[in-house]
Amino acid sequence: MLSSFLKASKEIVYNERFSLSNGFLQSIDPRVKVFSFTAFILVAIVSKSILPLITLVTMTFIFSIASKIPLRFFTLRTAFALIFVALIALPLPFVTPGSPIATIGNNGYLISITSEGLFKALQFVLRVWACITPLILLTLTTRFSSLIHSLERFRVPRVFTNMMSVTYRFIFLFIDEAYRMILARESRTVRGESCLRATKALASMMSTLFIRSYERGERVYLAMMARGYEGNIRSITRMSINGRDMIFGFFAIAMCMMIISLEYLHIGVV
Amino acid sequence: MSDLAVDVKDVKYVYPDGCVALDSVDIRVVRGERVAILGPNGAGKSTLLMLIDGLYRPSKGSVHVLGMPTNGNTHKVRMKVGLVFQDPNDQLFCPTLWEDVAFGPLNMGLDEEEVTRRAEDALKAVGLYGLKDKAPHHLSAGEKKKATIASVLAMNPEVLVLDEPTANLDSKSRIELIGLINNLHRRQRITLVVATHDLDFIPMVADRAYVLNRGHVVAEGALEDVFSDSKVMEESGLEPPTLTKLFDLLNRFTGFDAVKPLPLTIDQALHEIRHYLAKSRLEPQVRRAVPKES
Numbered sequence: 001m002l003s004s005f006l007k008a009s010k011e012i013v014y015n016e017r018f019s020l021s022n023g024f025l026q027s028i029d030p031r032v033k034v035f036s037f038t039a040f041i042l043v044a045i046v047s048k049s050i051l052p053l054i055t056l057v058t059m060t061f062i063f064s065i066a067s068k069i070p071l072r073f074f075t076l077r078t079a080f081a082l083i084f085v086a087l088i089a090l091p092l093p094f095v096t097p098g099s100p101i102a103t104i105g106n107n108g109y110l111i112s113i114t115s116e117g118l119f120k121a122l123q124f125v126l127r128v129w130a131c132i133t134p135l136i137l138l139t140l141t142t143r144f145s146s147l148i149h150s151l152e153r154f155r156v157p158r159v160f161t162n163m164m165s166v167t168y169r170f171i172f173l174f175i176d177e178a179y180r181m182i183l184a185r186e187s188r189t190v191r192g193e194s195c196l197r198a199t200k201a202l203a204s205m206m207s208t209l210f211i212r213s214y215e216r217g218e219r220v221y222l223a224m225m226a227r228g229y230e231g232n233i234r235s236i237t238r239m240s241i242n243g244r245d246m247i248f249g250f251f252a253i254a255m256c257m258m259i260i261s262l263e264y265l266h267i268g269v270v
Numbered sequence: 271m272s273d274l275a276v277d278v279k280d281v282k283y284v285y286p287d288g289c290v291a292l293d294s295v296d297i298r299v300v301r302g303e304r305v306a307i308l309g310p311n312g313a314g315k316s317t318l319l320m321l322i323d324g325l326y327r328p329s330k331g332s333v334h335v336l337g338m339p340t341n342g343n344t345h346k347v348r349m350k351v352g353l354v355f356q357d358p359n360d361q362l363f364c365p366t367l368w369e370d371v372a373f374g375p376l377n378m379g380l381d382e383e384e385v386t387r388r389a390e391d392a393l394k395a396v397g398l399y400g401l402k403d404k405a406p407h408h409l410s411a412g413e414k415k416k417a418t419i420a421s422v423l424a425m426n427p428e429v430l431v432l433d434e435p436t437a438n439l440d441s442k443s444r445i446e447l448i449g450l451i452n453n454l455h456r457r458q459r460i461t462l463v464v465a466t467h468d469l470d471f472i473p474m475v476a477d478r479a480y481v482l483n484r485g486h487v488v489a490e491g492a493l494e495d496v497f498s499d500s501k502v503m504e505e506s507g508l509e510p511p512t513l514t515k516l517f518d519l520l521n522r523f524t525g526f527d528a529v530k531p532l533p534l535t536i537d538q539a540l541h542e543i544r545h546y547l548a549k550s551r552l553e554p555q556v557r558r559a560v561p562k563e564s
Contacts, residue, residue, distance in 0.1 A: 016405070144405075145365035165365050172407040173359055207464045219360040222325050227425065228345065228377030235369060235381050 003232035006179050017103060018140045023067030025141040029245040030150040033142060036252030037134040043256045044130035052118075052259040053126040059255065060133040067141050074140075078133045085128045092124065144168055149237040162233045164221075181205050274334065275301045275429050275461040276322055281331035283317055284557045291317040292485045295331075299463060301428075304455060306472045306493070307465040308431045309482035310507040315465035316356070318482065319431050322463065323353040336428060352422030356434040358414035362406035367398065368416055370406065374425040392424035396450060412443025419450065429461040430454065436468045455534055468496070473534035481506055494531030513539050 019026060025033060044056050064074045098116030105111050146210065148165045152158065185201060276299040283292040291314045299305045309315050320326040321333050324340035324347040333340045335347045344481045355361045364370040371392050375385040393399040397414040401409065409417060415435065422430065432451070436444050452475065454460045464475055472479070472493065481489040483506040489496050497503065497510045509515075513533055520526040526546060533539040 059509065088476040143365075145369065148365060166363055168365065169363050170404065216360065219357070220363055222320065223353075223355050223361040224363065224373075225325060226348055226351075226355075227374035227421065228322050228348055229373075230345070230377065233373070236372060236376070236385060 006175050006182070009175065016143060018069050018265070019143045021068055023069070023141065023157055025067040025137065027064055027244070028248050029241045030142050030146040031153055031239060032241060032245045032249045032252075033138055034150045034154065035149070036249055037138045039252055039256045040134045042129050043259050044127055044134075047127070047130075047263055048123075049263060050123060050126060052263050053071075053123070053130045055259055055262075056130040057126070057133055059135055064133075064137050064140075067136075067137070069140060073202070074137075076134055077140075078129065081132050082129055083126060084127055089121040089124045092121040096120050114226070122137070137181055139156065146239070149235070149239065153239075154234070170213070170216070170220075177212060178205070178209055181208070273300060275299045275303070275336060276463065277334040278318070278321070279316055279332050280333070281321060281328040281333060283314075283321060283326060289495060290481075290485055292321075295482075295485070295487055297363045297480055297487065299429075300463060301336075302455075302459045303374075304462040304476045305464070306476035306479040307463065307482060308467065308469065308472065308479050308496070308506070308508060309465075310467055312484075313482040313506070314485045315482055316341045316433055319353060319433050319463070319465055322429075322431055323351045325353075336380060346378065349425060350427055351355065351429045351431055352425060352427030354415075354418050354422055354430070354432045354435065356437055358411070358418045361418045362414060365405060366402070367404050367409070368393070368402040371402075371424050372435065374421060378425060388424045388426070392420040395423055395454075396420040396444075400403050412446065413513075414445060415443065416450065417437060419447075422468055423454070427460070429463065431463045431465075433465050434468070435464060436471050444471065451475050463470065467508065469508060470513075473511060481508070483507075492531075492535060497534065498531060517542065 040056055040060070047053055047056075060183060061071070065071060093113045093169070094111055094117060096114050096117030098114035100112035101115050101118070103110055103112040142150075145165070148161050151164075152161050182205070184207070276297065278295055278297040281292055282290070282294045284290050295314075295318065297305075297307075307315050307318060311483075317326065321328055321340070322335065324333075324335070324344040325340060325537060336350055338347060340347045354461070362370045364373060372385050372389040375388045380388070389402075390399065393402055398413060398416055398420060401413065406414065406417065419430075428450075435447060435451075436462055439447065448471070451462065455462055462475065464472065466472055476493060478491065479489075479493050480487050481496060481502055488506060489499055489502040497514050500510075503510060510518075511534055513536070517526075517528045517532045517539065521528050521532075528542050528546075533542050
């Protein structure tokens with residue numbers, strides 16, 4: 001079970017299939033994408049009503065289709081996170097004060113579902129969805145290296161971007177290492193074992209993995225120093241913004257403005 | 271300028287946990303030489319290479335590279351010495367291959383044009399230019415090894431230091447690696463220091479060897495001499511190359527009379543056999559001594 005989970009996560013993290021295909025968003029400059037998608041997320045955070053959130057999600061889905069990402073795959077990827085969000089939102093209809101629309105229980109102990117609560121739950125789920133869909137779309141259509149470079153262009157501290165890129169590079173090895181350890185263990189496990197023993201084994205595996213990654217970190221650091229590393233990673237990036245990128249950027253800003261004005265003119269209040 | 275590329279004088283190295291990795295080690299490598307550091311696992315080979323690259327400081331004694339002491343010149347020394355680590359995964363840490371190769375030149379403070387040129391040249395030299403935008407985790411083991419060599423070549427090192435270069439390589443990658451290393455040696459007169467326990471590989475990339483065992487240099491000299499010193503070889507847990515062993519057995523148990531030092535490479539062996547066949551044509555009675563199976 002654990003091994004298949006590791007395999008799946010590796011597949012998700014490392015699949016560059018879509019970012020290398022020739023869809024619409026793939027052709028847009030990563031900096032423009034990072035900027036526009038951050039704007040979308042900000043709009044999603046400040047929106048209080050449901051229509052702007054739905055507009056955002058719909059727009060993201062249209063972009064994903066234009067970027068040649070299979071609709072089913074994209075829906076599943078974004079909906080996966082919603083399972084957890086829905087769990088968090090579950091109590092909301094019951095605990096929010098307001099006008100009850102349904103009541104469970106007898107006279108003494110009443111639990112009622114309020115319309116305000118339902119609205120709140122729906123709003124919460126939609127908002128999270130509107131935040132994660134642009135993020136997922138961005139990472140699907142952009143190569144990780146370009147993403148890091150555009151963050152650097154936006155003055156995200158180097159410590160942060162360096163850490164991200166090194167983490168990204170070594171998660172792969174880490175997963176492989178864990179996978180091999182699990183396989184090695186499974187190959188020596190003949191009968192089913194008790195939960196306690198399995199947990200103990202997992203704990204010792206984790207400590208071994210920790211030591212191995214610590215040692216790997218030391219060696220990577222030495223290898224970096226061997227090539228003249230003295231505290232900061234320099235890089236050369238060649239990115240250019242053309243007319244198409246500009247149009248996309250302006251379109252994105254215009255969309256955000258429109259959604260926010262919808263919100264404040266109370267046109268789209270549901 | 272000093273004639274010595276690497277000069278290790280009476281070096282002792284003690285790890286922080288008190289374990290003595292090297293003791294009274296003396297190693298001298300002349301510029302343009304190809305030298306092997308041989309020894310079993312845990313003999314201190316990697317530690318020695320770290321000392322040569324100025325990554326570790328000797329606890330006692332001194333290490334000079336191209337006339338400069340590594341103490342106090344670490345940055346300069348690291349620019350001149352290209353150290354290729356055993357595990358390519360330790361060395362390739364950037365999101366793309368191109369960035370990994372450009373990492374060294376960028377640290378040298380070169381301008382963008384020069385960095386680009388050097389990175390391109392290095393990638394072309396190892397034949398990986400077509401893969402420059404690939405992520406390291408999508409490369410094969412052989413490609414990764416070549417990539418690490420490109421990443422140090424881009425710094426134009428004068429001394430190339432390789433730690434177990436054939437570890438985890440298939441035979442095709444091995445052959446390519448040997449070709450690559452020797453090309454560099456021939457064209458750029460680069461000094462080679464190769465640490466390994468793969469003795470079938472070493473005759474193709476080195477002329478002279480030091481044998482390390484438990485932190486001490488136990489033998490040094492031309493490869494042929496080192497390999498024929500069976501006592502040292504056995505004590506150090508090293509096995510002579512298959513060819514050398516074969517000719518040793520032929521000498522001992524058949525009428526075959528290979529000239530010492532015994533052949534180390536296929537070319538030398540071929541020469542030996544031709545020589546023997548020519549001789550046996552002149553003296554037919556020798557022919558019977560050759561085992562039929564061979």
